Amino acid sequence: MSDLGRIEQLWRYPVKSFLGEPRDAVTLDKRGVEGDRLFAVRDARGKFGSGKTTRRFQRIDGLFRFQAEGGDGGVPEIVFPAGGRVSGADPRVHAALSEALGQPVTLAREAGVSHFDAGAVHLLTTASLRWLGTLLGGMPDARRFRPNLVVGAPGDGPVEQEWRGAVLRVGAGVELRVAGPAERCVMVGFAQRELGEDARILRELAARADACLGVYADVVTPGTVRVGDAVTLA
Numbered sequence: 001m002s003d004l005g006r007i008e009q010l011w012r013y014p015v016k017s018f019l020g021e022p023r024d025a026v027t028l029d030k031r032g033v034e035g036d037r038l039f040a041v042r043d044a045r046g047k048f049g050s051g052k053t054t055r056r057f058q059r060i061d062g063l064f065r066f067q068a069e070g071g072d073g074g075v076p077e078i079v080f081p082a083g084g085r086v087s088g089a090d091p092r093v094h095a096a097l098s099e100a101l102g103q104p105v106t107l108a109r110e111a112g113v114s115h116f117d118a119g120a121v122h123l124l125t126t127a128s129l130r131w132l133g134t135l136l137g138g139m140p141d142a143r144r145f146r147p148n149l150v151v152g153a154p155g156d157g158p159v160e161q162e163w164r165g166a167v168l169r170v171g172a173g174v175e176l177r178v179a180g181p182a183e184r185c186v187m188v189g190f191a192q193r194e195l196g197e198d199a200r201i202l203r204e205l206a207a208r209a210d211a212c213l214g215v216y217a218d219v220v221t222p223g224t225v226r227v228g229d230a231v232t233l234a
Helices: 093-101 126-136 159-163 200-209
Strands: 002-012 025-029 039-043 048-050 057-059 067-069 077-079 085-087 105-109 121-125 149-152 167-170 174-183 212-221 223-226 230-233
Touching: 002 025, 002 223, 077 093, 085 093, 093 105, 121 126, 121 159, 121 174, 126 149, 126 159, 126 200, 126 212, 159 174, 159 212, 174 223, 200 212
Parallel strands: 048 057, 121 149
Antiparallel strands: 002 149, 002 230, 025 223, 039 048, 039 105, 067 077, 077 085, 121 212, 167 174, 167 230, 174 212
16 A cells, blocks of 8 residues: 555535535545535526536536535535525525526536536645646645545645546545546636635646646545545555
């Protein structure tokens, strides 16, 4: 086994394209992090709100102004830009979101169509962030890339790209198979909280790394992962 680093941050995003929540521990099953992106905003045409438009998704501006919290086996609580909170189980949540976003939407639980862009778990290393920081003149905040697991890894290069196809062991027994690179979109440059707009991020990634940063992984052996857990390569 080769020691690759330790878990520095854990994140969950109960509603797709809303701001997420840091966690001290997360439970992983075959779908991914429990409660992650289990809900999404759905527009009148049935597309899910996102920062980009694709076959499944529709760009809806302003999603990063909302925070989603909770979601352990249930529904999240939505924190609105003005500071109010509405439970995802409250029938009024659909009207409140529609008013705030300026178009008719509903809060929809995942059913037949996945809310994930690609893989089940998104993993990013601090080595990749330091590498990108050398291009930007300062290390970017991990929140811009919406990872589930941030691994504190030595070096200043996109080391996780070398893990593709490998099985990682995290903590006592969770195993993840690294599937492929995470392709980035314009969302990495969006403003969120105290982070301002920064279009340079996607430009540099497009020029230097085929617009990729971090990797996606599938869950081989489910279990619980905690901040501080060792990450090793089988």
